[in-house]
Every structure is written in C-alpha cells, then in structure tokens.
Amino acid sequence: MTTTALPVDAPSGAGRTPEPIDPVARAAAVAPLLAEQRPIGESRRQLTDATVAALADAGQLRTWVPRRFGGLETDTPTVIDATARISAADPAAGWVTMILSCADFLVGMLEQRAQQEVWSAGPDTSxxxxxxxxxxxxxxxxxxxxxxxxxxxxxxxxxxxxxxxxxxxxxxxxxxxxxxxxxxxxxxxxxxxxxxxxxxxxxxxxxxxxxxxxxxxxxxxxxLGPALEGRFPGSYGASWRHRSPLMPTLSTHMMAVYLGMAASALDVVLATSGTKGLTFTTYSRAAESGGVQTAVAKAALTIDAMWALAHHAGREVDWWARTGTRPSTADRARVRGWTGHVAAQCREALDQLVSCYGASAFAETNPLQATVRDMHAASRHAVANPITGTEIYGRALLGVEPSIATLI
Missing domain, CATH: 2.40.110.10 (Butyryl-CoA Dehydrogenase, subunit A, domain 2)
Structure with a gap:
C-alpha cells in the first residue's frame, strides 16, 4: 500500500540516524505483501508466516536490538515512521511489530548475560x-x-x-x-x-x-521501579538507545499504530472520492461536496498534528537517553497524556473519513471496516486510554499525590 498521508522522511530531518538498513524504506517496500496477507491473518487470528518473514526481512524485528547482536538501535522517530507504514498496510502487523520491538528494548535493559541468551541465535529472535x-x-x-x-x-x-x-x-x-x-x-x-x-x-x-x-x-x-526512571542493570556500557525511560519510549512507539491506521483511511477516501458519488445527492463525485472537502481537510490536519506530536515525543525521549537525563514524573506523565491524545484524535479522524466514504465502508470485502474495528480496539489499550492518561498528567501538573498509576 502506498500512503500519501505518511511522508517518506520525518517532517524534520533532525533526530534521524543513518542506518545500514533503512527501516522506513523497507517497511514501505513490504507494505503490499502485508496488505495482501491481512485478511488471511484475520481469519487465522494470528499473523501469517509470510507476514512475519517479510517483517524480519525488512529489518522491523531488530530496530531496537543492540548493535553488538546485529540490531539497529534505531532512533525513535525512525521507528515511528516505519511502524506507521506497516500499520497502514496491516494494523495487526504494526501492533505485533510494536510489541516485539518494545520487548527487545526491555531485554536491552537486562544484564548482559540475559541479552546473550536471547540474541545469540540472531537479532531477529523475538x-x-x-x-x-x-x-x-x-x-x-x-x-x-x-x-x-x-x-x-x-x-x-x-x-x-x-x-x-x-x-x-x-x-x-x-x-x-x-x-x-x-x-x-x-x-x-x-x-x-x-x-x-x-x-x-x-x-x-x-x-x-x-x-x-x-x-x-x-x-x-x-x-520496573528503577527502569521507569531510566536506571537499568544492562545499561552499564550500553549505547544511548537502551538508556531511555521505559514507559515514555514504549508509549511513544504505540502512537505509530494509530497514525498508520488513520493515514490509510485518508488514502482510501482520497483515492475514491473522485469517482465515488454521494448517494441521494446531486454529487456524482464526492470530491465536489463542500462538506466532504471540509471533513477531509479536518481529518488530514488532525493526522498532521498528531504526526508532529509523535515525532516531538520521539525526539524528547531520545534526548533524555542521549544526555542521560532522568525525566521527572510530570515529564513522563506528559508523554502518557500525549499517547492517549494521539489515539483519540486518530480515532476521531478515522471516523470522520469513514462518514465521508459512506456505509459501504462496512462491507466485509472493504478493508476500511477492518481498520475501523482495529482502531476502536487498539485505541482502548490501557496505556493509550485518554481518560486515565489525562488524569495521570493532570494530577502530575497539579502535584496531586499519589498518582493513579505506577507505569508512567
């Protein structure tokens, strides 16, 4: 799947690390296969072997594996870009990539002996x-x-x-x-x-x-107590990548899945509005409707804003890691709040776009219905729940103790 809503490069070149394997380009290259395999995975309730092999071949299962084991130690904005492209083609593949990558990040915090046990078989060991x-x-x-x-x-x-x-x-x-x-x-x-x-x-x-x-x-x-603050047994002698605070890093990566789903819906609406009419109106082309024009623009602007926020979060997380800064509870709560905001806004943008497309979006043969189901399920994840995320951030801003959550 080619997405017009997801830029090939980050909006700002800053924060990008040159890679021997470009995860973003590789993710875009395997997107058509992932989209093809998507309905098969849905029917089996797990990713197909072809999908997992494609993710591994594209370097998506080693982005946060330490370089000494053959990994990439990729910066966070690049990981967001790559995972968003995977999610645009197959949200479940994007979600699994995010979970496995975050687990790699956690293993990189363990003692060296544990890391050796996991990755002695190769950097794509999940x-x-x-x-x-x-x-x-x-x-x-x-x-x-x-x-x-x-x-x-x-x-x-x-x-x-x-x-x-x-x-x-x-x-x-x-x-x-x-x-x-x-x-x-x-x-x-x-x-x-x-x-x-x-x-x-x-x-x-x-x-x-x-x-x-x-x-x-x-x-x-x-x-997890020390890890939440950025203190890990495996960080001694490790690179900057595995010194970033635990939850802000994981929740920032999660934003990519929501961005990918919203962007894929925008692409579908843009691709069809020039030929698809609005039923029971005089519009033979939805693109001619002022209401559709406004809704599409609002959705696109929302996606742009959330894309910028995700990249900002990624750069901040990486700065903490590179400088050895341990962020305060309020700093970490802010990123948790951002995650819920991105999830909710991407879900709202998707719903706007589906309303533009019409009821046929819910035909079982239409990939939009699967994206709607995936978005509404994934955006209710506990880490991305905007209700708890905003309360956690609000309590931190106001100095109200104790927090309602430990994973911040």
Whole structure:
C-alpha cells in the first residue's frame, strides 16, 4: 500500500540516524505483501508466516536490538515512521511489530548475560511482553519460582521468549512488601492457550501464556521501579538507545499504530472520492461536496498534528537517553497524556473519513471496516486510554499525590 498521508522522511530531518538498513524504506517496500496477507491473518487470528518473514526481512524485528547482536538501535522517530507504514498496510502487523520491538528494548535493559541468551541465535529472535502481573513468585536460591497466567500476549506465537509481569516478594520479613518486575522466560517453558476472540486486532494472536512452575534466574529479572526512571542493570556500557525511560519510549512507539491506521483511511477516501458519488445527492463525485472537502481537510490536519506530536515525543525521549537525563514524573506523565491524545484524535479522524466514504465502508470485502474495528480496539489499550492518561498528567501538573498509576 502506498500512503500519501505518511511522508517518506520525518517532517524534520533532525533526530534521524543513518542506518545500514533503512527501516522506513523497507517497511514501505513490504507494505503490499502485508496488505495482501491481512485478511488471511484475520481469519487465522494470528499473523501469517509470510507476514512475519517479510517483517524480519525488512529489518522491523531488530530496530531496537543492540548493535553488538546485529540490531539497529534505531532512533525513535525512525521507528515511528516505519511502524506507521506497516500499520497502514496491516494494523495487526504494526501492533505485533510494536510489541516485539518494545520487548527487545526491555531485554536491552537486562544484564548482559540475559541479552546473550536471547540474541545469540540472531537479532531477529523475538520476545513478546505482558506487563500485567497476574502471577505469584517465590524467592529460591539463584532466582525465583514463578507461577501465573498472562494475557493478552500479542505476537506470542512468533516469539521465542516472553517478558512477563511478576510481583516479587523481595523480603517477606519486611511486612510482605513486593516489587513490580518483568521476568524473562523461554516460550518452551510456557503453555499457549488460544483465547483471543476480540472483533478488532484479530490477527495479533494475543493469546494466553501460562506456567505452573518456572525457574527464573536473577539475571533475567528487570525491576520496573528503577527502569521507569531510566536506571537499568544492562545499561552499564550500553549505547544511548537502551538508556531511555521505559514507559515514555514504549508509549511513544504505540502512537505509530494509530497514525498508520488513520493515514490509510485518508488514502482510501482520497483515492475514491473522485469517482465515488454521494448517494441521494446531486454529487456524482464526492470530491465536489463542500462538506466532504471540509471533513477531509479536518481529518488530514488532525493526522498532521498528531504526526508532529509523535515525532516531538520521539525526539524528547531520545534526548533524555542521549544526555542521560532522568525525566521527572510530570515529564513522563506528559508523554502518557500525549499517547492517549494521539489515539483519540486518530480515532476521531478515522471516523470522520469513514462518514465521508459512506456505509459501504462496512462491507466485509472493504478493508476500511477492518481498520475501523482495529482502531476502536487498539485505541482502548490501557496505556493509550485518554481518560486515565489525562488524569495521570493532570494530577502530575497539579502535584496531586499519589498518582493513579505506577507505569508512567
């Protein structure tokens, strides 16, 4: 799919890092195949092997893998550009790319031994991630015993490892206080159960992972408290890429999926409005309608504004990482608020465009109906929820304690 709404290069050349593999150009090149495979993935409720292979060949599964393991350590604006193009062709592929890339970013924060275990097989070795700590843990010599169920685990059927949320009872003698963490477990030690039956983002394969007794050595544990502030065990001697704050980096990448979906809808409307009429009006071409002209312009301006905001967030996150700056809670809450704003605005732009297109957008053979379902499902993700995002930011601005969330 060729998108006119997504520029080939970032609006500003600043912030872009020259790459041996250009992820943006590669993403654009594989977009037609992804669009072709999209309905097959939907029917199977997971990405096709052809889609995953194309993503790997295009370098999309190594953008945030450390260079020493053959990865790209790509800057955030470039990752946004590439993931948006993938999402324009197949939102589920864009979502899974985002989840697996963010997990790579998290693995880059772990101790060097854990990184070696994951990427010794190659830079395209994928890791899925679920933050929700629906599990228990027990301290044992050398690490932890973990039991639990985690869902939804997007992309888990294409991953070799999983990063899973776990509460750690660091010292039961201290009143049972727990620390929130993510632990790295091989997929070979987990059971995958088909449970993803949502009407949107069907092909993400966001199924359930489970273990009744997994041993996790200490070097595969990432304590989220320090990581939220930009302090990681794996950052000693690591490049700037893996020093950026955890949640602002992940939520900024998430913006790309919403941008891609909104931009693809704009492309469809622009491509058809010159030949498609408005039923029960005198307009034989929708493009001649002043109402359509205004709605399309408003949607395009909204996408442009959200595109600029996403790039601004990406540059800010990268600046924190490059300079070793640890952002304040208010700074991190602002990026969380931006994420919800981008999701909500892209959803509104999409709805405007679908109204311009008309009811035929919801024919099962029309790709717009799948984009509508995907947008309305994905934009309700907890991290992108504008209701909680704006409250988190508002409380931070006003100095109201405590925050309603820990993942900021």
């Amino acid at each position: 890791v899925c991630a679920v933050f929700n700590p629906s599990s228990t843990s027990e301290r044992v010599p050398g690490g932890w015993r973990v039991r639990g169920r985690w869902l939804p685990a997007s992309g888990c059927r294409h991953a070799s490892w999983a990063l899973l949320g776990v509460p750690l009872a660091e010292d039961p003698r201290a009143g049972g206080a727990t620390t929130r963490a993510s632990v790295l477990i091989p997929m070979s030690e987990l059971t995958v159960t088909a449970s993803w039956n949502a009407i949107g983002m069907r092909a993400t394969g966001s199924d359930t992972l489970e273990t009744v007794d997994a041993f996790v050595p200490e070097h595969r544990v990432l304590r």
